[in-house]
Each structure stands twice: as C-alpha cells, then as structure tokens.
Amino acid sequence: MTNPTEPDHSAFEHNEEAGHPDAKGTLSQDQVVLIDEVVAGPDAPAFDFAVVDNKETSVYEGIVDDHEVAGLAYNVAGDSRLVLLAVSVVPEFRKQGIGTELIRRALDDVRAQGKTVTIVCPIVLTFIESNPMYADLIDVKHPGISKSRTRSS
Template structure:
C-alpha cells in the first residue's frame, strides 16, 4: 500500500503565474490519461501525423489528413523562451502515443530554434522527467511546474 503522504505520478507544484493560490492544482481526468500515456507507453505513435506550428494561435497542432487530433499550446516570452501551457489529445486518439510524439517534436523544434521552455503543462514535465535528454531545454530561472516533493 502506498503511503498517503508519498507523492504520486499526479502530484505537481505550480509556480505563482499558473494561477493556483496554494501552488497545487487538480489535474483533469484528461491530463491523468495523457500522463499515463507518457509514463506507460512511451513508444512510437500507432499512426503517422504531421505537426504544424500555428504562431498566430500559439499552438503546435497534431494533424492526420485534414483533422486535428491533438494540440500543445504555448506563449512566447521574448525571443528566446516558450511557455508550454497545455497538451491535449482528442479522446479517440488517446493511448496511441500522440501526446508523447507531439511533445517530442515540439521540444525538438524548440531545440532547433535555440530556445528554452517554461513548463506549465504537467504532461510535458512528466515527459521531460522520463526523457532527460530534453532537460537542458528547461529555463533555469523559470522552470515552471515541478513534481511535488514528499
């Protein structure tokens, strides 16, 4: 049995700018499903999709044919940092590796641009914790959400 004081895969502390007065936020069921995907099935997606950066709306869109299947939203801060806000995948495309691959491609694009990230999305935080080769992209002054300590 797990100690109730022990942090779980869903315990995060959010920075003040995330808007949670107590520094913690309740994850939605959608976020829990995507965190489980990133942790439990980090393999290639079950199907191919394109990722389109939409600078006007501040999003990276996962597209299959002419249909959007997922999105990672962001805000730009200056010329050298993106704040990664939220990852979502339409329900019928979950548990197929879309979130994992979308995050990987977004972070690869950030690296190619020479930028850093502040993470407000717990799914992206979970991905980076499990893929430490991307940890250098996290802005050291403004890292964003972190896993809650015990």
C-alpha cells in the first residue's frame, strides 16, 4: 500500500496518439525525479531564468546564463493544439523548481495563445493534477495520457 502523501509512480495509461500501442508506459528514473519535484518541490525556483518558445525546434527552453538547462518538447497539432511530449532538466538544475516553473510558464503561454494541449508527458500530467487551474487547457477530444486507476498487486 502506498503512502497517500507520497507521489504514486504507477503506470500511466497512454492512448495510441501518444505512441504507446500497448497502452502502458514505464517511468524512467529521470521522470521520477522530476515528478517528485512537481509534487513536493519548491514552489518557485531559487534563481531567475528565462523561458523561450523555440518554434524552430518545438521546445520551450529554460535558459540560465545563455545556456539551455531545461526543455519541454512539443509537437504542433493543427492551429489550436500542442502535444506536450517530454520535460527534461539538466541534472545539476533538478530539485530546484526549474522543471515545475518551466511547465507553468509554457502552459501560461499556451493559454495566452488560446490553444489547448494533449499530454504525452507524465510530468506535465502530474503538474496539472497538482495545479487544477490548468486542467481547462487539456483538449477534450485528444487529452493524451491519464494516470492508471487500477494497479495490479
């Protein structure tokens, strides 16, 4: 039995659009670290950084001192939807709130553009579950992954 105050790192359910035809995904250790940050990490990063939407590479980039230290990769789906693929943070910048703030600023930008999102990244899903004020950004027809509600023992 899991402790209800600890993040649940059980499998996520993926739809075929997410590229997981077996409908299951396993979290990597890097993803677990970032999910832990989203759930229990600092509310704001300890330092300032810029977020840039690099449309050429389809990545929201977290920039510190002219160096990319974090990224949220996405695909453009039509005129009004982004598919959020994966969050990454350079190891020495993890557990400092940069991943969480990157997701927040990217979702704020999506909202400002009047777009919706399809979530393929379990870290983004965990962020939205922890910050339900962003739930309205999830595309109703193409939501992406969801937390598995059943676990085998």
